[in-house]
Amino acid sequence: MRARVLGPAVAVGVIVGVAVWFFGASPWWAVALALVGAAAIALWRAMPGLEEPIWPKREPETGPGARDDVHVLGWAVADLRGHVQLRALDRVRAVARDRLAQRGLDLDAESDRAAIESLLGTRAYRTLHSNVSSMPSQSALLACLDALDRVKELA
Structure with a gap:
């Protein structure tokens, strides 16, 4: 490591000093x-590269039977503008499909729209049918999850 840092630093220092002195600067400036x-070359060479992590990556400590789905989903929920990401919306849609299927309803069937809206509410239905160009907000997703929880309690 020292040779990788100090060798080029000394070489650049000597070259710069001789060149500055050669072109007329005083020896002190050289x-x-x-x-x-x-110093600049030594700092640049001593910086860790991308392949050299600053500290080792810590693996989450999970006990037997522990899952990190909630943690992963928490990071996947919102983008920088506060809109829900597609990954999180797809997971909520899967839950909705399961809960509605228990009642004989199909989330994607237009014929079941009125029954689903009366069960979940119009806002939750619109949230579940959002597309990529108009992703819902976090509050709309939370309201949808609350409506799905109420459906579970009614069952």
């Missing part, structure tokens, strides 16, 4: 600029 050049 030494000062040589030290600055050597």
